[in-house]
Amino acid sequence: MQVAERKTTSRRSRLTPEREGELYNAVIDLLREVGYEALTMDAVAARTRASKATLYRQWRGKPELVATALRSLKPGTLKEIDTGSLRGDLREMVRCGEHNAERDADLLRGLAHAAHDNPDLQQALRELLIAPELVALDALLTRAVARGEIAAGTPAMHFVPHMMTGAFVARPLIDAAHADDAFLYEYIDAVILPALGADPDVTARLAVT
Incomplete structure:
Protein backbone atom coordinates (compact mmCIF):
# COMPACT_ATOMS: atom_id res chain seq x y z
CA MET A 1 0.00 0.00 0.00
CA GLN A 2 2.88 2.35 0.73
CA VAL A 3 4.20 1.86 -2.79
CA ALA A 4 0.79 2.68 -4.25
CA GLU A 5 0.59 5.83 -2.13
CA ARG A 6 4.02 6.97 -3.33
CA LYS A 7 2.96 6.47 -6.92
CA THR A 8 -0.22 8.47 -6.33
CA THR A 9 1.78 11.32 -4.80
CA SER A 10 4.15 11.26 -7.75
CA ARG A 11 1.33 11.47 -10.27
CA ARG A 12 -0.29 14.40 -8.48
CA SER A 13 2.95 16.33 -7.97
CA ARG A 14 2.51 18.17 -11.27
CA LEU A 15 -0.55 20.01 -9.99
CA THR A 16 -0.33 22.97 -7.64
CA PRO A 17 -2.17 22.69 -4.31
CA GLU A 18 -4.53 25.42 -5.51
CA ARG A 19 -5.36 23.49 -8.67
CA GLU A 20 -5.84 20.28 -6.71
CA GLY A 21 -8.22 22.13 -4.41
CA GLU A 22 -10.27 23.35 -7.38
CA LEU A 23 -10.55 19.82 -8.74
CA TYR A 24 -11.50 18.34 -5.39
CA ASN A 25 -14.14 21.00 -4.78
CA ALA A 26 -15.62 20.32 -8.20
CA VAL A 27 -15.76 16.59 -7.51
CA ILE A 28 -17.49 17.11 -4.14
CA ASP A 29 -19.98 19.54 -5.69
CA LEU A 30 -20.80 17.08 -8.46
CA LEU A 31 -21.20 14.25 -5.96
CA ARG A 32 -23.74 16.32 -4.05
CA GLU A 33 -25.55 17.26 -7.25
CA VAL A 34 -25.72 13.96 -9.13
CA GLY A 35 -24.28 11.22 -6.90
CA TYR A 36 -21.43 8.82 -7.55
CA GLU A 37 -23.03 6.73 -10.27
CA ALA A 38 -23.86 9.73 -12.49
CA LEU A 39 -20.57 11.52 -11.88
CA THR A 40 -18.21 11.22 -14.87
CA MET A 41 -14.66 12.23 -15.60
CA ASP A 42 -16.08 14.24 -18.52
CA ALA A 43 -18.21 16.23 -16.10
CA VAL A 44 -15.24 16.90 -13.80
CA ALA A 45 -13.13 17.97 -16.78
CA ALA A 46 -15.84 20.32 -18.03
CA ARG A 47 -16.50 21.80 -14.57
CA THR A 48 -12.80 22.50 -13.98
CA ARG A 49 -11.77 23.32 -17.57
CA ALA A 50 -9.29 20.46 -17.46
CA SER A 51 -8.66 17.73 -19.98
CA LYS A 52 -9.55 14.14 -19.23
CA ALA A 53 -5.95 13.27 -20.07
CA THR A 54 -4.82 15.49 -17.19
CA LEU A 55 -7.23 13.80 -14.80
CA TYR A 56 -6.15 10.31 -15.81
CA ARG A 57 -2.47 11.28 -15.48
CA GLN A 58 -3.05 12.26 -11.89
CA TRP A 59 -5.55 9.58 -10.84
CA ARG A 60 -6.19 6.07 -12.08
CA GLY A 61 -9.88 6.80 -12.56
CA LYS A 62 -13.07 7.97 -10.90
CA PRO A 63 -12.82 5.84 -7.71
CA GLU A 64 -9.37 7.17 -6.82
CA LEU A 65 -10.30 10.76 -7.70
CA VAL A 66 -13.43 10.59 -5.54
CA ALA A 67 -11.60 9.01 -2.58
CA THR A 68 -8.84 11.63 -2.76
CA ALA A 69 -11.39 14.44 -2.99
CA LEU A 70 -13.13 13.07 0.11
CA ARG A 71 -9.84 13.04 1.97
CA SER A 72 -9.48 16.75 1.19
CA LEU A 73 -12.65 17.43 3.22
CA LYS A 74 -10.89 16.47 6.43
CA PRO A 75 -9.27 19.44 8.21
CA GLY A 76 -6.67 17.11 9.73
CA THR A 77 -5.66 13.49 10.15
Whole structure:
Protein backbone atom coordinates (compact mmCIF):
# COMPACT_ATOMS: atom_id res chain seq x y z
CA MET A 1 0.00 0.00 0.00
CA GLN A 2 2.88 2.35 0.73
CA VAL A 3 4.20 1.86 -2.79
CA ALA A 4 0.79 2.68 -4.25
CA GLU A 5 0.59 5.83 -2.13
CA ARG A 6 4.02 6.97 -3.33
CA LYS A 7 2.96 6.47 -6.92
CA THR A 8 -0.22 8.47 -6.33
CA THR A 9 1.78 11.32 -4.80
CA SER A 10 4.15 11.26 -7.75
CA ARG A 11 1.33 11.47 -10.27
CA ARG A 12 -0.29 14.40 -8.48
CA SER A 13 2.95 16.33 -7.97
CA ARG A 14 2.51 18.17 -11.27
CA LEU A 15 -0.55 20.01 -9.99
CA THR A 16 -0.33 22.97 -7.64
CA PRO A 17 -2.17 22.69 -4.31
CA GLU A 18 -4.53 25.42 -5.51
CA ARG A 19 -5.36 23.49 -8.67
CA GLU A 20 -5.84 20.28 -6.71
CA GLY A 21 -8.22 22.13 -4.41
CA GLU A 22 -10.27 23.35 -7.38
CA LEU A 23 -10.55 19.82 -8.74
CA TYR A 24 -11.50 18.34 -5.39
CA ASN A 25 -14.14 21.00 -4.78
CA ALA A 26 -15.62 20.32 -8.20
CA VAL A 27 -15.76 16.59 -7.51
CA ILE A 28 -17.49 17.11 -4.14
CA ASP A 29 -19.98 19.54 -5.69
CA LEU A 30 -20.80 17.08 -8.46
CA LEU A 31 -21.20 14.25 -5.96
CA ARG A 32 -23.74 16.32 -4.05
CA GLU A 33 -25.55 17.26 -7.25
CA VAL A 34 -25.72 13.96 -9.13
CA GLY A 35 -24.28 11.22 -6.90
CA TYR A 36 -21.43 8.82 -7.55
CA GLU A 37 -23.03 6.73 -10.27
CA ALA A 38 -23.86 9.73 -12.49
CA LEU A 39 -20.57 11.52 -11.88
CA THR A 40 -18.21 11.22 -14.87
CA MET A 41 -14.66 12.23 -15.60
CA ASP A 42 -16.08 14.24 -18.52
CA ALA A 43 -18.21 16.23 -16.10
CA VAL A 44 -15.24 16.90 -13.80
CA ALA A 45 -13.13 17.97 -16.78
CA ALA A 46 -15.84 20.32 -18.03
CA ARG A 47 -16.50 21.80 -14.57
CA THR A 48 -12.80 22.50 -13.98
CA ARG A 49 -11.77 23.32 -17.57
CA ALA A 50 -9.29 20.46 -17.46
CA SER A 51 -8.66 17.73 -19.98
CA LYS A 52 -9.55 14.14 -19.23
CA ALA A 53 -5.95 13.27 -20.07
CA THR A 54 -4.82 15.49 -17.19
CA LEU A 55 -7.23 13.80 -14.80
CA TYR A 56 -6.15 10.31 -15.81
CA ARG A 57 -2.47 11.28 -15.48
CA GLN A 58 -3.05 12.26 -11.89
CA TRP A 59 -5.55 9.58 -10.84
CA ARG A 60 -6.19 6.07 -12.08
CA GLY A 61 -9.88 6.80 -12.56
CA LYS A 62 -13.07 7.97 -10.90
CA PRO A 63 -12.82 5.84 -7.71
CA GLU A 64 -9.37 7.17 -6.82
CA LEU A 65 -10.30 10.76 -7.70
CA VAL A 66 -13.43 10.59 -5.54
CA ALA A 67 -11.60 9.01 -2.58
CA THR A 68 -8.84 11.63 -2.76
CA ALA A 69 -11.39 14.44 -2.99
CA LEU A 70 -13.13 13.07 0.11
CA ARG A 71 -9.84 13.04 1.97
CA SER A 72 -9.48 16.75 1.19
CA LEU A 73 -12.65 17.43 3.22
CA LYS A 74 -10.89 16.47 6.43
CA PRO A 75 -9.27 19.44 8.21
CA GLY A 76 -6.67 17.11 9.73
CA THR A 77 -5.66 13.49 10.15
CA LEU A 78 -5.52 11.19 13.16
CA LYS A 79 -1.74 10.98 12.94
CA GLU A 80 -1.59 14.68 13.85
CA ILE A 81 -3.48 14.12 17.12
CA ASP A 82 -1.52 13.72 20.36
CA THR A 83 -3.04 15.63 23.28
CA GLY A 84 -1.27 13.59 25.94
CA SER A 85 -4.32 11.63 27.11
CA LEU A 86 -6.63 9.05 25.58
CA ARG A 87 -9.77 11.03 26.42
CA GLY A 88 -8.23 14.16 24.94
CA ASP A 89 -7.20 12.33 21.78
CA LEU A 90 -10.67 10.83 21.28
CA ARG A 91 -12.33 14.19 21.84
CA GLU A 92 -9.94 15.79 19.36
CA MET A 93 -10.94 13.10 16.85
CA VAL A 94 -14.53 14.23 17.25
CA ARG A 95 -13.62 17.91 16.97
CA CYS A 96 -11.75 17.33 13.71
CA GLY A 97 -14.46 15.08 12.31
CA GLU A 98 -17.21 17.56 13.19
CA HIS A 99 -16.07 19.90 10.39
CA ASN A 100 -19.05 20.00 7.99
CA ALA A 101 -20.08 16.55 9.28
CA GLU A 102 -23.81 17.29 9.27
CA ARG A 103 -23.69 18.86 5.82
CA ASP A 104 -21.70 15.92 4.45
CA ALA A 105 -23.79 13.19 6.10
CA ASP A 106 -25.99 12.60 3.03
CA LEU A 107 -22.94 12.64 0.77
CA LEU A 108 -21.16 10.01 2.85
CA ARG A 109 -24.25 7.82 3.12
CA GLY A 110 -24.63 7.92 -0.64
CA LEU A 111 -21.00 6.96 -1.15
CA ALA A 112 -21.30 4.12 1.36
CA HIS A 113 -24.20 2.77 -0.68
CA ALA A 114 -22.27 3.23 -3.94
CA ALA A 115 -19.23 1.45 -2.49
CA HIS A 116 -21.40 -1.57 -1.73
CA ASP A 117 -22.09 -1.95 -5.46
CA ASN A 118 -18.69 -0.77 -6.75
CA PRO A 119 -15.69 -2.83 -5.60
CA ASP A 120 -13.24 -0.36 -7.19
CA LEU A 121 -14.68 2.52 -5.17
CA GLN A 122 -14.66 0.39 -2.02
CA GLN A 123 -11.00 -0.45 -2.55
CA ALA A 124 -10.05 3.18 -3.22
CA LEU A 125 -11.86 4.35 -0.08
CA ARG A 126 -10.14 1.69 2.01
CA GLU A 127 -6.67 2.44 0.61
CA LEU A 128 -6.82 6.23 0.63
CA LEU A 129 -9.18 7.01 3.52
CA ILE A 130 -9.73 4.13 5.90
CA ALA A 131 -6.39 2.29 6.07
CA PRO A 132 -4.24 5.34 6.96
CA GLU A 133 -6.68 6.35 9.70
CA LEU A 134 -6.72 2.83 11.16
CA VAL A 135 -2.92 2.86 11.34
CA ALA A 136 -3.01 6.25 13.08
CA LEU A 137 -5.73 5.10 15.49
CA ASP A 138 -3.67 2.05 16.39
CA ALA A 139 -0.73 4.34 17.18
CA LEU A 140 -3.02 6.55 19.29
CA LEU A 141 -4.18 3.55 21.33
CA THR A 142 -0.63 2.21 21.61
CA ARG A 143 0.42 5.52 23.19
CA ALA A 144 -2.45 5.16 25.68
CA VAL A 145 -1.11 1.71 26.62
CA ALA A 146 2.39 3.13 27.06
CA ARG A 147 1.01 5.86 29.35
CA GLY A 148 -0.76 3.24 31.47
CA GLU A 149 -4.27 4.38 30.64
CA ILE A 150 -5.35 1.04 29.20
CA ALA A 151 -3.94 -2.47 29.47
CA ALA A 152 -2.01 -4.01 26.60
CA GLY A 153 -4.09 -6.53 24.67
CA THR A 154 -7.44 -5.08 25.75
CA PRO A 155 -9.92 -6.79 23.38
CA ALA A 156 -12.03 -3.66 22.88
CA MET A 157 -9.08 -1.84 21.26
CA HIS A 158 -9.83 -3.64 18.02
CA PHE A 159 -13.42 -2.40 18.05
CA VAL A 160 -12.87 1.33 18.65
CA PRO A 161 -13.35 2.20 14.94
CA HIS A 162 -16.52 0.10 14.89
CA MET A 163 -17.84 1.81 18.02
CA MET A 164 -17.16 5.29 16.66
CA THR A 165 -18.70 4.48 13.28
CA GLY A 166 -21.68 2.90 15.00
CA ALA A 167 -22.39 6.11 16.89
CA PHE A 168 -22.53 8.12 13.66
CA VAL A 169 -24.85 5.59 12.01
CA ALA A 170 -27.12 4.87 14.97
CA ARG A 171 -27.84 8.40 16.22
CA PRO A 172 -29.90 9.51 13.19
CA LEU A 173 -31.79 6.19 13.12
CA ILE A 174 -32.61 6.06 16.82
CA ASP A 175 -32.84 9.73 17.82
CA ALA A 176 -33.52 11.38 14.43
CA ALA A 177 -30.62 13.69 15.25
CA HIS A 178 -27.09 14.33 14.01
CA ALA A 179 -24.24 12.77 16.01
CA ASP A 180 -22.83 16.14 17.06
CA ASP A 181 -19.80 16.76 19.23
CA ALA A 182 -21.77 16.97 22.49
CA PHE A 183 -23.35 13.56 21.86
CA LEU A 184 -20.02 12.01 20.85
CA TYR A 185 -18.15 13.44 23.85
CA GLU A 186 -20.74 11.82 26.12
CA TYR A 187 -20.53 8.61 24.08
CA ILE A 188 -16.74 8.51 24.54
CA ASP A 189 -17.06 8.87 28.32
CA ALA A 190 -19.99 6.47 28.72
CA VAL A 191 -19.11 3.79 26.18
CA ILE A 192 -15.66 3.83 24.64
CA LEU A 193 -13.46 4.60 27.65
CA PRO A 194 -15.26 2.06 29.92
CA ALA A 195 -15.12 -0.56 27.16
CA LEU A 196 -11.37 -0.05 26.98
CA GLY A 197 -11.07 -0.30 30.75
CA ALA A 198 -9.41 3.11 30.82
CA ASP A 199 -8.21 4.12 34.25
CA PRO A 200 -10.21 7.31 34.97
CA ASP A 201 -7.64 8.58 37.49
CA VAL A 202 -4.73 8.24 35.05
CA THR A 203 -6.75 9.70 32.19
CA ALA A 204 -7.91 12.67 34.27
CA ARG A 205 -4.37 13.37 35.51
CA LEU A 206 -2.93 13.25 31.99
CA ALA A 207 -5.73 15.44 30.64
CA VAL A 208 -4.88 18.13 33.21
CA THR A 209 -1.14 17.99 32.62
